[in-house]
Amino acid sequence: MSKVDHLRNVPIFTDLSDSDLAKIADKMIPREYEKGQMILLEESQGETFFIITGGAVKVTRLSDDGREVILAILGESDFFGEMSLLDGEGRSANIVANEPARMLTLSRSDFLDCLESYPKIAIALLEELAIRLRKSDQQIESLSLSDSEQRIGITIVRLAEELGTIKQGHVTVQNLPFQQDIANMAGTSRETVSRTLKLLEDKALVKRDNRDLTIYNFDTFRQAFS
């Protein structure tokens, strides 16, 4: 798959013509990362924009005592790095490759040039940030009001929407993240995730085997947790 093909799948670039895409693609540099490799450190200045062309990364924040919060898990055609390019602040989050991952990168100045030259990109990016803000607000609500079972349920919905595949009416997440990661997304402990998953299985809402999780009735499931 060519660079341009990858770009076409990215929401903020969909409105552009092939020739414009090609111009941008020319400026992008491919990079590869191994599983577990740090892609961006919290402290460093943000100077690069990244588009994921393969694999997955997790976006985290770390507290002083080393506990981590997972803000998002991003996969193919997602992008990141735009935040500190936009407001000039340092990074607010760490990015780690969750599995072997490939990226296309764009330098700060090329990225800002794009925004100036193609207002459509700026508007599409606004849209994307609005969506993310919305999700953040939802998560703040759920962390504030819900108990751990609810929060874990919502987290599973998020994961299913991001990573799941639909097969004869029910959604399957293959290769579910570790319980520790789910806990760090849901703002709870690993043990509570373990117990809650068992609970959900007892209630016949989900089925697990190995690293796969199947949600029997996704719509009612989502209904129940939001």
Add this chain to the structure above:
Amino acid sequence: MSKVDHLRNVPIFTDLSDSDLAKIADKMIPREYEKGQMILLEESQGETFFIITGGAVKVTRLSDDGREVILAILGESDFFGEMSLLDGEGRSANIVANEPARMLTLSRSDFLDCLESYPKIAIALLEELAIRLRKSDQQIESLSLSDSEQRIGITIVRLAEELGTIKQGHVTVQNLPFQQDIANMAGTSRETVSRTLKLLEDKALVKRDNRDLTIYNFDTFRQAFS
């Protein structure tokens, strides 16, 4: 103060010339709201962009059982309503006037025209959304990792930065929001806020009289809670 004067104070318009500002100002319609009045309902379609020219509003989400989460308190020169204009989704939050408030409003189509015509606005808006996203991420972290005292401390920092005034080295927040509102911002209960404020006062970190709260040493205070 004229419309244009108000607009000049709004971050996303600062880069514009007076004549451009005047053109935009012409399209804006002033509105007034009483204390407690609903400005936007969660369910309604978003069709308007608002700039606050006086007073203050709170941005909230409500759960089914009526508990509320306060996502932000906005004051003069802040704006809202852009989210659902951008991504076309319905409102994600309610907006209520916290005190008598005045606004300038812009219709959906005029707002989008502005973005197309003045790329600088789009870029400044991107910056603003990036800042908000950053704050949301911080709050998600704090809700996930911190205990109630920390969260209340952080909430007080937020309030002080938004509403506080500096007087001979220490910051005073006049007219502190009710404990119930602080609780809804910090994701805790009203009673815990009451006890924690007393605790902070016992530790000689803050002083209260009536509705005013003074933070003796703002820098160390902020340090301690983030």
Add this chain to the structure above:
DNA sequence: TGAACTCTGTGACATTCGTCACAACAGGTT
């Protein structure tokens, strides 16, 4: 001045959930 509200302070209690401890299990390597 009272009366009616709204907000705040505080004790008692119940519950959720994080933490610790350890066992069971899986996958990979020798």
Add this chain to the structure above:
DNA sequence: AACCTGTTGTGACGAATGTCACAGAGTTCA
């Protein structure tokens, strides 16, 4: 197989904090 490492399951316990109940202050309005 035996071993190691990383992951998951589960019981026991205690601390943090939400909830309930009510008293005391402070405000508003007649």
